[in-house]
Amino acid sequence: MSPLNGVLLDLATIDQGDLDLSPLDRVCGAWRRYPQTEPPQILDHLGDAQIAVTNKVALDRAALTSAPSLRLICIAATGTNHVDLNAAREQGIAVANMVRYATPAVVQHVFALILALTTRLPEYHRAVASGAWQQHDRFCLMDYPIRELAGRTLGILGYGELGQAVARVAEAFGMQVLVAQRPGGETREGRVVLEQLLPQVDVLSLHCPLTDTTRGLIGARELGLMRRDALLINTARGAIVDESALAEALRLGAIGGAGVDVLSTEPPRGGNPLLTPGIPNLIVTPHIAWASREARQRVVEEIATNIEAFWAGIAHNRV
Ligand SMILES: NC(=O)C1=CN([C@@H]2O[C@H](COP(=O)(O)OP(=O)(O)OC[C@H]3O[C@@H](n4cnc5c(N)ncnc54)[C@H](O)[C@@H]3O)[C@@H](O)[C@H]2O)C=CC1
Numbered sequence: 561m562s563p564l565n566g567v568l569l570d571l572a573t574i575d576q577g578d579l580d581l582s583p584l585d586r587v588c589g590a591w592r593r594y595p596q597t598e599p600p601q602i603l604d605h606l607g608d609a610q611i612a613v614t615n616k617v618a619l620d621r622a623a624l625t626s627a628p629s630l631r632l633i634c635i636a637a638t639g640t641n642h643v644d645l646n647a648a649r650e651q652g653i654a655v656a657n658m659v660r661y662a663t664p665a666v667v668q669h670v671f672a673l674i675l676a677l678t679t680r681l682p683e684y685h686r687a688v689a690s691g692a693w694q695q696h697d698r699f700c701l702m703d704y705p706i707r708e709l710a711g712r713t714l715g716i717l718g719y720g721e722l723g724q725a726v727a728r729v730a731e732a733f734g735m736q737v738l739v740a741q742r743p744g745g746e747t748r749e750g751r752v753v754l755e756q757l758l759p760q761v762d763v764l765s766l767h768c769p770l771t772d773t774t775r776g777l778i779g780a781r782e783l784g785l786m787r788r789d790a791l792l793i794n795t796a797r798g799a800i801v802d803e804s805a806l807a808e809a810l811r812l813g814a815i816g817g818a819g820v821d822v823l824s825t826e827p828p829r830g831g832n833p834l835l836t837p838g839i840p841n842l843i844v845t846p847h848i849a850w851a852s853r854e855a856r857q858r859v860v861e862e863i864a865t866n867i868e869a870f871w872a873g874i875a876h877n878r879v
């Protein structure tokens with residue numbers, strides 16, 4: 561066990577009282593556990609901790625410079641955009657994240673969104689709940705057009721762990737997969753420049769990290785290049801998409817639908833263009849693609865593994 565003392569800044573975002581947390585006790589005997597940390601509480605909660613575990617509590621330069629004891633930040637997620645990595649590096653604080661922990665959960669969520677939009681599940685569910693089927697004169701309602709995935713084309717932006725796993729399932733559905741070339745990146749065989757990919761795809765699924773390069777990458781221009789019946793699926797990060805432009809594209813029917821698990825600010829206490837009532841063919845889920853019990857248990861185990869590796873001087877899952 562490492563003799564370091566640690567703080568869990570937002571444990572309630574991982575454990576719903578249904579996980580085995582003993583791996584954490586195996587690696588650090590002195591945890592301070594906070595269900596949640598609001599911005600004004602960050603410095604107080606960090607205190608003299610040497611290890612800080614954050615799922616989504618933002619650790620910016622000001623927070624890191626005010627926590628001189630900190631030696632390891634363990635991000636309980638794959639996305640690292642809420643931690644100032646440059647400031648951490650300058651302060652000599654190691655940062656580790658979660659790799660591959662949520663792949664089955666995210667992939668099934670991506671397809672839950674794609675399938676709900678193509679089979680018009682929300683509309684048919686609402687129609688039955690409102691009694692429309694019961695009053696109908698035929699055996700089935702066909703008020704909303706249904707499409708098949710087989711033979712259609714999926715575009716993937718961000719061909720890492722999740723992008724590749726989504727591609728494999730898409731192929732099992734009989735879809736053709738096109739992979740976007742990293743904008744501004746070098747030309748790679750089999751990759752398609754984003755501007756050329758967008759008009760070809762029936763579904764575009766985002767799986768790149770949020771960085772300075774990807775912020776706002778899918779804006780009005782890119783949405784305008786997509787087919788009028790194409791779907792956009794975003795389980796990556798909200799700010800990769802211009803949310804006002806997406807809301808407008810859906811309202812105007814410039815694209816066919818969208819499934820969004822992530823918003824630019826979470827929770828969206830100040831509202832969000834995509835939460836405006838009445839936007840057609842839009843499904844918004846509250847950042848739960850990753851959140852299966854199995855994946856959350858893997859988070860606990862991976863936090864322990866990252867701390868053990870750090871203590872042993874091994875750079876495991878280092879960002
Ligand atoms: N909604 C949710 O619950 C979850 C969301 N995520 C998000 O998904 C993202 C991807 O996760 P993984 O696939 O596991 O990460 P990964 O690191 O395996 O893959 C990311 C891929 O994006 C590529 N990439 C980076 N910049 C790019 C750019 N400018 N254009 C195109 N591609 C670019 C990288 O080369 C890499 O291949 C995470 O960064 C996180 O933001 C991850 C897990 C759960």
Ligand SMILES: O=C(O)C(=O)CO
Pocket residue numbers: 615636637638639640658662850
């Ligand atoms: O792992 C991630 O990046 C997520 O967004 C889930 O917390």
